[in-house]
Amino acid sequence: xxxxxxxxxxxxxxxxxxxxxxxxxxxxxxxxxxxxxxxxxxxxxxxxxxxxxxxxxxxxxxxxxxxxxxxxxxxxxxxxxxxxxxxxxxxxxxxxxxxxxxxxxxxxxxxxxxxxxxxxxxxxxxxxxxxxxxxxxxxxxxxxxxxxxxxxxxxxxxxxxxxxxxxxxxxxxxxxxxxxxxxxxxxxxxxxxx
Numbered sequence: 001x002x003x004x005x006x007x008x009x010x011x012x013x014x015x016x017x018x019x020x021x022x023x024x025x026x027x028x029x030x031x032x033x034x035x036x037x038x039x040x041x042x043x044x045x046x047x048x049x050x051x052x053x054x055x056x057x058x059x060x061x062x063x064x065x066x067x068x069x070x071x072x073x074x075x076x077x078x079x080x081x082x083x084x085x086x087x088x089x090x091x092x093x094x095x096x097x098x099x100x101x102x103x104x105x106x107x108x109x110x111x112x113x114x115x116x117x118x119x120x121x122x123x124x125x126x127x128x129x130x131x132x133x134x135x136x137x138x139x140x141x142x143x144x145x146x147x148x149x150x151x152x153x154x155x156x157x158x159x160x161x162x163x164x165x166x167x168x169x170x171x172x173x174x175x176x177x178x179x180x181x182x183x184x185x186x187x188x189x190x191x192x193x194x
Contacts, residue, residue, distance in 0.1 A: 018050065018165045018194065024095045026052060026164055029087050030059035031079070031102040031128070038131075039101065041149065042156060052160070057089045062104070076106040076119030076128055083126045097163045098126045099156060105132035117187065118155045120163060127159040136184045151187055161194050170194075 090096040120127035169179035
């Protein structure tokens with residue numbers, strides 16, 4: 001399959017915004033050594049683009065039970081499943097969306113995958129995102145200083161679209177909700193919009 005790569009228009013306040021979901025909050029949760037300062041640009045981006053107010057919860061340590069020492073990766077399902085019980089601020093709000101961020105590599109134990117950029121659990125409204133592989137080279141697109149941040153936004157926007165807005169995954173390889181993002185090439189090929 002061939003992907004065409006084009007520049008995307010800048011974020012615009014006049015862009016068509018999905019409706020806000022009443023009484024549902026989004027929390028970003030730093031896990032382990034994930035730097036809080038990487039979350040503030042994301043908070044500002046979603047405030048400007050979608051008029052979302054996102055809170056950054058207190059960071060949590062990596063639960064040793066989520067670590068697969070043989071692979072030197074975190075197990076994504078366990079990481080997502082334990083997120084809600086380990087975060088104190090929104091613990092009683094079952095409607096809240098929790099998105100955890102780790103700099104460590106993750107993989108899903110339920111899939112035959114080498115890694116994952118992220119994992120979400122719709123039942124618990126939680127997701128985890130890993131930045132470990134967001135600086136990988138893509139032979140079709142040169143790595144720039146902005147590339148890892150753009151890739152991170154795409155992964156997080158997909159989680160917000162599915163968990164917050166209740167959108168389905170897409171079969172369009174240009175949509176950020178594309179269901180077949182299996183590597184860096186597909187991630188780079190999708191746009192940043194739903």
